[in-house]
Amino acid sequence: MAKLLGAVLAGGRSSRFGSDKALALLDGRQLIEHAVPALTPYAAEVVICGRTDPRWTCLADLPAPDMGPLGGLAAALAYARDRDCVGVLSTGCDMPVLPDDLAKALIGDGPAVVEGQHLIGYWPASLADRLLDHLARSETRSIRGWIAEVQPRRIVPAAGALPNINSPADLAAWRERG
Numbered sequence: 104m105a106k107l108l109g110a111v112l113a114g115g116r117s118s119r120f121g122s123d124k125a126l127a128l129l130d131g132r133q134l135i136e137h138a139v140p141a142l143t144p145y146a147a148e149v150v151i152c153g154r155t156d157p158r159w160t161c162l163a164d165l166p167a168p169d170m171g172p173l174g175g176l177a178a179a180l181a182y183a184r185d186r187d188c189v190g191v192l193s194t195g196c197d198m199p200v201l202p203d204d205l206a207k208a209l210i211g212d213g214p215a216v217v218e219g220q221h222l223i224g225y226w227p228a229s230l231a232d233r234l235l236d237h238l239a240r241s242e243t244r245s246i247r248g249w250i251a252e253v254q255p256r257r258i259v260p261a262a263g264a265l266p267n268i269n270s271p272a273d274l275a276a277w278r279e280r281g
Contacts, residue, residue, distance in 0.1 A: 109142030110179035113196035114153015137199030180231035214255035
């Protein structure tokens, strides 16, 4: 099996959430504590991008601090490339689950993203320099702009399979779902 890096993108501002959503509790654990094990079955190593936390290997955004999720992905791709990983399987810190069938559908030839959840994706490590160049050229750091450039495969998840936890109400709804 090819060596993959798992990357939890955790550098956003959580503006819609109102506080640091990576640290919000779900079932007695922080959201970030759900995201790491969601990637673990598929990755040789899992890193946290865009924040520091002594529990894990953490990567600063590239090419500069506070670049948001795209800066975290750039850091993960560069780290993966330098460690001979073929690619990066990424998720957001607010994504407590990654169904096995979805992860397997993402990993493959070329980049792939989950439709409607663009932080969940598979990115070949060979895209590291291209993403850094994109960030140098672009006036925005939108993941949508990067997706428009690389044209990844789009994977549609099963209905209701993934939470979209952007607000305390979203978290409450996911908790009620059980």
